[in-house]
Amino acid sequence: MTEKNHYIAVLIVKYLDNSLNEAEEAELNAWINAEQHHRDLFTEMTDPQQLVTHLQQFNAYDSEKISRKIGQRIPEFNAAPAGIRPVYLRKWGWAAAIAMLLIGGSYYWASQLRNSPAGIAAGPAIIEPGKQGAILTLADGREVVLDSLHNGIVASQSGASIVLSEGQLVYDPTVARNMDVQYNKMTTPAGRQFQVTLPDGSNVWLNAASSIRFPTSFAGNERRVEVTGEVYFDVVKNANQPFIVAVKDKIDIEVLGTSFNVNAYENEHSIRATLINGSIRVGVPSTDLKKAVILQHNQQAKVIDKLITVEDNQDPEKILAWKNGLFNFDGANLEEVMRELERWYNIEVVYENGIPDSDKFIGEMTRQIALTDLLDILKRFQVDFRVEGRKLIVLNK
Secondary structure (H helix, E strand, O other), X not given: OOHHHHHHHHHHHHHHOOOOOHHHHHHHHHHHHHOHHHHHHHHHHHOHHHHHHHHOOOOOOOHHHHHHHHOOOOOOOOOOOOOOOOOOOOOOOHHHHHHHHHHOOOHHHHHHHHOOOOOOOOOOOOOOOOEEOOEEEOXXXXXXXXXXXXXXXXXXXXXXXEEEEOOEEEEOOOOOOOOOOOEEEEEEOOOEEEEEEOOOOOEEEEOOOEEEEEEOOOOXXXXXXXXXXXXXXXXXXXXXXXXXXXXXXXXXXXXXXXXXXXXXXXXXXXXXXXXXXXXXXXXXXXXXXHHOEEEOOOOEEEEEXXXXXXXXXXXXXXXXXXXXXXXXXXXXXXXXXXXXXXXXXXXXXXXXXXXXXXXXXXXXXXXOOOHHHHHHHHHOOOOEEEEEOOEEEEEOO
């Protein structure tokens, strides 16, 4: 969301809270009177019955997070229209309600935008969002496509059973230690994400276009895995067997027991390791990890050409939005947004006549939304597109 649209959201919140000053009221009136679809949207967002009806489509939004985004105190929501039970409102007030509709990116909101003058024509086919799925490459080179398999044993290797259970791959940790260690690789193509429980019980989530290579049992004095793309780890503690995450020959991350996120896509400008809980060491392979950078809670190590810098006060909700089924575009520029869409929707993004100037984006929305609906929302931020098959062409007029 652009700063202008975010500011309009705040003005509407203050209108509903009866706290507009004279200058703000004039600005809101100017926006309302500028275009017919502004008037229609304002009417929709301030009508009690319409508002509560549409809010019932939302069941996973955090009112405190929304209130922080708009910087307003949220009054209690006490009066639901007759005949409508505010199932999901709980502590939400009008401030949270209007911010959610304007920031959230719901299917309803997308359909309203598509019918506005700023909407775009649908492409030749609806491009659905990504889903659960991955390819498991076994030690002997066999590939198992996990997308359509039912629950049950997928394979057995070195005495370990590999079980698919409710969209998650689980390795039996009771493997015999005297057997040869074999390596498996899980890969999520573009448009897929998946979760695996490693032989030591550590849980790993793979974002789209990512991979992890790991042994079928962790023998020796360390637990070492290799990753590409974006991966979130929740590592089981074992002080006698540290957990090492290697990103090719670029960085090594040493873990004793913690949760953290690694973003190492080839087309991003840097590799980023963000600590959520615990402690990790981040270093380059040519140096002693004991001399590497040690991250504390909510710190991020950014690696560019083997130079490591540390940034404080990272927002875990933003870092883990992908894992929680959301796009979080706060502070992102157009190129960053497009790279994320390429991976999740398995599309190619092409810029016609160069990359257009755009404001930084604000806000988040569900990832379970068709590409056309998402583009309808982005279109409101003065970005024009054309869809040809699975190619998204960004226009620069």
